[in-house]
Amino acid sequence: MMDKDSHEITLKGINASPGICIGKAYLVDKEGVEIVERYHVRKKKVPDEVKRFKAAVKKARDALHAIISDGPEEIKQANILQTHIALLKDKSLYGQTVQTIESEAVNAEWALKTVVSNLKSLFQSMNDSYLKERSSDIVQVSDLIMRNLIGRKTEDIATIDKRVILVANDLSPADTSQINLQRVMGFITDRGGKASHTGIIAQALEIPAVVGLEKATRKIKSDDLIIVDGNTGTVIIHPTEQTLIDYEEKKINYEEFKAVITRESHLKAETTDGLKLEIMGNIELPEEAVAVINYGGDGIGLYRTEFQYMNRSEFPGEDELFGKYKDVVETIAPRPVTIRTLDINGDKALANPDGYHEVNPVLGLRAIRYCLKKPDIFKTQLRAILRAAAYGNVRVLFPMISAYFEIRLAKKMLDEAAESLLKDGLKFNGDIEKGIMIEVPSAVITADLMAKEVDFFSIGTNDLIQYSLAIDRGNKQVAHLYQPLDPAILRMIKHVADVSKENNIKVFMCGEMAGTPHYTPILLGMHLDELSMNPQSIPVIKRMIRSIEQENTRALVADAMKQKTAKAVFELIKEAYGEVLADQTYTGNFELNP
Amino acid sequence: MATSAKNISKDVIISNELGLHARSAAKIAQIAQKAKAGVWIKKDNEAADASSIVDILTLACEKGSKITFVIENPADIDILNALADLVESGFGE
Numbered sequence: 001m002m003d004k005d006s007h008e009i010t011l012k013g014i015n016a017s018p019g020i021c022i023g024k025a026y027l028v029d030k031e032g033v034e035i036v037e038r039y040h041v042r043k044k045k046v047p048d049e050v051k052r053f054k055a056a057v058k059k060a061r062d063a064l065h066a067i068i069s070d071g072p073e074e075i076k077q078a079n080i081l082q083t084h085i086a087l088l089k090d091k092s093l094y095g096q097t098v099q100t101i102e103s104e105a106v107n108a109e110w111a112l113k114t115v116v117s118n119l120k121s122l123f124q125s126m127n128d129s130y131l132k133e134r135s136s137d138i139v140q141v142s143d144l145i146m147r148n149l150i151g152r153k154t155e156d157i158a159t160i161d162k163r164v165i166l167v168a169n170d171l172s173p174a175d176t177s178q179i180n181l182q183r184v185m186g187f188i189t190d191r192g193g194k195a196s197h198t199g200i201i202a203q204a205l206e207i208p209a210v211v212g213l214e215k216a217t218r219k220i221k222s223d224d225l226i227i228v229d230g231n232t233g234t235v236i237i238h239p240t241e242q243t244l245i246d247y248e249e250k251k252i253n254y255e256e257f258k259a260v261i262t263r264e265s266h267l268k269a270e271t272t273d274g275l276k277l278e279i280m281g282n283i284e285l286p287e288e289a290v291a292v293i294n295y296g297g298d299g300i301g302l303y304r305t306e307f308q309y310m311n312r313s314e315f316p317g318e319d320e321l322f323g324k325y326k327d328v329v330e331t332i333a334p335r336p337v338t339i340r341t342l343d344i345n346g347d348k349a350l351a352n353p354d355g356y357h358e359v360n361p362v363l364g365l366r367a368i369r370y371c372l373k374k375p376d377i378f379k380t381q382l383r384a385i386l387r388a389a390a391y392g393n394v395r396v397l398f399p400m401i402s403a404y405f406e407i408r409l410a411k412k413m414l415d416e417a418a419e420s421l422l423k424d425g426l427k428f429n430g431d432i433e434k435g436i437m438i439e440v441p442s443a444v445i446t447a448d449l450m451a452k453e454v455d456f457f458s459i460g461t462n463d464l465i466q467y468s469l470a471i472d473r474g475n476k477q478v479a480h481l482y483q484p485l486d487p488a489i490l491r492m493i494k495h496v497a498d499v500s501k502e503n504n505i506k507v508f509m510c511g512e513m514a515g516t517p518h519y520t521p522i523l524l525g526m527h528l529d530e531l532s533m534n535p536q537s538i539p540v541i542k543r544m545i546r547s548i549e550q551e552n553t554r555a556l557v558a559d560a561m562k563q564k565t566a567k568a569v570f571e572l573i574k575e576a577y578g579e580v581l582a583d584q585t586y587t588g589n590f591e592l593n594p
Numbered sequence: 595m596a597t598s599a600k601n602i603s604k605d606v607i608i609s610n611e612l613g614l615h616a617r618s619a620a621k622i623a624q625i626a627q628k629a630k631a632g633v634w635i636k637k638d639n640e641a642a643d644a645s646s647i648v649d650i651l652t653l654a655c656e657k658g659s660k661i662t663f664v665i666e667n668p669a670d671i672d673i674l675n676a677l678a679d680l681v682e683s684g685f686g687e
Contacts, residue, residue: 087648315611
């Protein structure tokens with residue numbers, strides 16, 4: 001219910017998926033069930049309290065059994081759920097809670113909360129990503145019990161029967177796989193960043209999402225009226241009538257704008273003076289391939305392959321990978337699909353498949369380093385890629401190359417994979433383009449060496465900027481120093497582009513910088529061959545390119561290279577292209593650090 | 595944990611790729627719960643109740659780590675062997 005006296009509250013977060021929606025909130029959050037009362041239970045009533053707890057556990061178990069038997073044939077997921085069933089009766093959770101109810105004569109909710117928060121702090125104090133990940137299973141299980149205890153209508157997100165805006169602390173892939181997505185108008189979460197799972201799902205569904213709000217679940221109650229502006233990352237709770245009118249208008253404008261650019265999205269990305277660029281899509285799930293085509297993409301510039309390795313206990317087999325890749329390749333053919341080999345990193349759930357406890361995983365055994373050390377895992381993937389290549393236009397992309405010998409080794413393994421396929425008599429195509437990600441400063445500085453070994457470079461700006469400027473974007477203290485327009489970054493990109501031209505190989509960009517229209521003039525001026533981005537950014541970037549003359553952007557780059565600060569470069573762009581940006585794109589604020 | 599001389603133990607090396615994650619811990623706990631007396635897992639200087647998934651997880655056993663199963667009652671020798679086999683087979687993964 002909307003409180004008559006409620007004041008309008010505005011929260012600022014990270015815009016993870018564009019669009020505007022207005023509707024009722026639906027809290028699926030974990031914080032919400034954590035707000036539990038503590039009350040004393042009379043000695044005589046303690047057995048009843050224990051019974052109540054046991055009933056809640058039984059209900060949770062029945063619910064999990066039901067999900068397993070009704071659910072899709074995702075056997076892997078069922079295994080996780082089986083583990084959750086076992087956890088429900090675990091001594092340290094179940095036994096401890098019963099004991100706490102009995103010894104302290106407190107209500108079951110409070111006992112459970114105490115036990116779980118002790119366990120949580122035990123895991124959290126280990127300060128180790130592997131273990132922290134493990135504790136999420138325990139939290140999820142206790143949430144199930146807690147909801148039954150509180151008697152809240154089962155928060156089974158599978159059964160939401162009205163159009164709502166989901167409000168959560170965080171949404172895991174397991175959560176989102178249960179949601180009836182047709183019912184969801186938008187997502188907002190306390191945690192998460194631009195590239196979080198929530199954002200990816202929302203983008204695929206073309207609904208707005210704002211993440212990283214920190215306190216949304218504390219400020220919002222179920223059924224509150226809220227506005228989600230995924231363009232600017234704003235959430236408004238209890239909007240006033242005037243705000244509602246404003247946003248209804250913004251929503252209509254945005255939808256009209258979207259319709260126009262979508263209609264035009266199949267036009268070529270060609271500057272007014274006739275330079276054509278290939279505008280590609282980045283995907284993670286095979287299902288996103290369709291979105292790339294719908295948005296007018298010229299192919300896939302980055303197919304991230306980590307998803308098949310996440311949230312599971314064993315590595316995927318060759319046939320499974322081949323099946324996924326083939327689906328994408330056939331959907332996109334004859335346009336190219338750039339498959340990036342496994343880039344397991346510190347962010348991802350299965351960060352340390354061997355459970356290595358790396359103090360600094362970003363500088364650790366990840367991506368190509370990991371694959372070269374695990375030839376079996378790597379070759380399984382390479383074989384799957386080469387087999388899929390028989391069904392369309394495939395390029396292979398090796399991530400995080402930091403030294404020349406890594407390309408040689410990776411290519412050798414690719415050759416060996418091809419030989420083994422030949423021996424096995426399987427259908428494959430060994431004649432594919434090979435490229436490397438340029439995302440480590442050492443690869444930039446040795447680009448001339450690297451260029452001799454590959455058919456293309458793909459500049460991954462997200463990591464390149466972080467590694468070059470020594471900035472962790474996730475660290476709020478320094479995030480403002482993350483500047484794509486920093487003179488150091490511009491010089492690096494220009495160097496890579498120039499070396500590519502000298503060596504007659506192609507140069508692409510697949511980081512966020514490629515999908516942000518503010519940077520398009522600079523990238524045009526540096527003469528990149530391909531830009532790859534989130535599918536929904538494709539129409540905007542194409543439209544931007546169609547309104548620019550490439551000749552002018554060369555002058556812009558020449559000027560930009562003389563500037564001493566990111567801000568000075570930004571001012572140059574704003575002066576020359578501020579109006580075009582305002583007219584041609586719907587990017588909200590034109591800020592230095594978008 | 596009781597450290598009487600009666601305790602029988604067996605050392606094993608975690609060989610599956612992912613180490614002792616929730617699912618493999620669940621398999622251990624499932625077997626250990628059938629024991630007549632306590633079954634423990636020791637790693638370095640820590641010990642965990644093998645019948646509790648949560649307890650096992652707190653040991654943080656990655657691939658390659660050495661753990662020791664300990665039974666308090668010799669009658670549980672079959673359980674001990676079953677646990678060792680389970681780990682050595684890499685949990686059938």
